[in-house]
Amino acid sequence: MARTEPVSAQPLPTSEGAGTITIEVAAKLLMVTPEWVRRLTKDGWIAKTERGRYRVVDVVQGYIRFLKDEARRATKTASH
Numbered sequence: 001m002a003r004t005e006p007v008s009a010q011p012l013p014t015s016e017g018a019g020t021i022t023i024e025v026a027a028k029l030l031m032v033t034p035e036w037v038r039r040l041t042k043d044g045w046i047a048k049t050e051r052g053r054y055r056v057v058d059v060v061q062g063y064i065r066f067l068k069d070e071a072r073r074a075t076k077t078a079s080h
Contacts, residue, residue, distance in 0.1 A: 023052050026059045040066060 026046075027034045037059075040046045046062035048054050 019055050019057065020049055020053045021056055021059070023054065026054050029056070029059060030063050 021029070023034045023037050027037050030037065037046065037054075040062060041048055041054075045066040046054065047058045049058075
């Protein structure tokens with residue numbers, strides 16, 4: 001069995017609070033732009049702790065909820 005190496009073995013840099021990241025790091029984590037993270041936050045998918053700071057778990061779970069909702073909507077539209 002071949003051993004695969006992760007793309008980047010370096011941990012994501014965190015901000016002052018444990019488990020919090022900047023908007024730039026959140027965008028990199030999700031492979032989107034910081035503006036897209038702001039939009040997801042404005043639409044209520046991702047919660048932020050303070051200006052420009054997010055908990056990693058909120059970012060990941062919020063994005064997963066958004067993607068699941070989008071998939072559900074696409075499936076519902078396709079069935080009509």
